[in-house]
Amino acid sequence: MKQVNILGIPFTNMDHVTLVQQLQLHIEQREKSFVVTANPEIVMRAHDNSYYMDCLQAASYITADGIGIVKASQLLKNPLPERVTGYDIMMEFLEIANQKKHRIFLLGAKEDTLQRAVGNIQTHYPDIEVAGSRNGYFEWGDPTVAEAINEAQPDIVFVALGVPKQERWIAENFSKFNKGIFICVGGSIDVVAG
Ligand code: UDP
Numbered sequence: 309m310k311q312v313n314i315l316g317i318p319f320t321n322m323d324h325v326t327l328v329q330q331l332q333l334h335i336e337q338r339e340k341s342f343v344v345t346a347n348p349e350i351v352m353r354a355h356d357n358s359y360y361m362d363c364l365q366a367a368s369y370i371t372a373d374g375i376g377i378v379k380a381s382q383l384l385k386n387p388l389p390e391r392v393t394g395y396d397i398m399m400e401f402l403e404i405a406n407q408k409k410h411r412i413f414l415l416g417a418k419e420d421t422l423q424r425a426v427g428n429i430q431t432h433y434p435d436i437e438v439a440g441s442r443n444g445y446f447e448w449g450d451p452t453v454a455e456a457i458n459e460a461q462p463d464i465v466f467v468a469l470g471v472p473k474q475e476r477w478i479a480e481n482f483s484k485f486n487k488g489i490f491i492c493v494g495g496s497i498d499v500v501a502g
Contacts, residue, residue, distance in 0.1 A: 312386045314377060315355045317346060320369040323389040327369060328400055331489050335410065335463045341489040342366060342478050345373035345394040350471055360472050363479035371397075394493040398500075401464055401491070406433035413460050413488075415453070415477075416444035416468030417497040424501035444469045453477075454484045465490045468497040 310321035320327070327343075334341045344350070344367040354361040364370060371392035372378050381388040405412055412429075414422060422443050429436060440460035446453055457465060465488050467474045474492040482490070 312381045312384065312388050314380050314384065315351050316361060317351055317354055317364055317370060319346070319372055319377065319381065319388055321386075321388060322369070322371075324371075324392045324396065324400075327371065327392060328397070328404070330369075331401075332404065334489055335408075338487045340482070340485050340487050341368040342482055343368065343397065343489065343491040344370045344475055345392060345397065345492060345494075346370050346377065347374040347471075348376045350475070351377065353472055357472075360476065363472070363475045366479040366482060367475070394491065395496045395499060397491055398466055398493045398496045401466075401489075402429065402433050402436065405436045405464060407435070409435050409437065410463040411437045411439035411461065413439050413457055413462035413465045414441040414468070414497055415457070415465060416470075416474065416493075417501070418445065419443040421498055421501045425497045428500055428502060444473075454481045457488070458485065462488050464488065466493045466497065467491065468493045468495065470494065 311318040312321050354364050372388045373393045375391055378388050378391055422441055426438050426441050439462045440456055442456055469477055478490045
């Protein structure tokens with residue numbers, strides 16, 4: 309897989325269509341995957357914090373979430389094809405999940421926001437199975453969060469705990485899972501909640 313290194317972060321050199329195809333393949337083959345959509349804030353945080361950098365290095369794919377990252381790659385003469393945001397990937401995978409009847413799990417946001425998002429998803433994407441959800445205000449290290457995901461056996465897990473928690477949480481818990489694509493989606497659950 310081709311990568312573009314920006315301040316130590318190995319960005320995946322893939323346009324969003326190829327990335328989505330690749331992730332669908334992982335779902336079909338019941339493989340797990342960890343997707344980070346990195347904006348300049350994430351890049352600078354990882355540059356200053358080696359533990360957070362290690363968490364990002366554990367990702368399967370790191371996309372450029374911001375035109376500034378794409379521009380930086382052009383300056384480095386190793387251009388990334390386009391910006392790929394967490395929100396865009398989430399919207400695309402809600403469509404795919406509806407077509408393929410995939411199971412999804414939502415992790416993050418406040419409880420009332422989360423429940424509104426689940427309701428909106430069930431209304432607009434009737435063939436998606438919402439296999440589970442958990443709000444993002446749990447104690448760090450609470451084992452029941454990963455247990456709930458394992459029990460639900462989702463194909464896709466949208467993780468919206470904000471930066472840097474979402475990347476840290478997946479990196480620290482990834483070994484507990486044997487399938488599922490885990491996508492960091494920032495404030496997207498809030499947006500879906502309306
Ligand atoms: N969030 C959460 N748990 C936390 C902190 C944040 O679930 O401990 C959620 C928050 O409710 C929101 C999402 O993470 O739904 C994104 O939060 P924020 O806008 O602060 O993060 P950013 O998108 O700037 O990384």
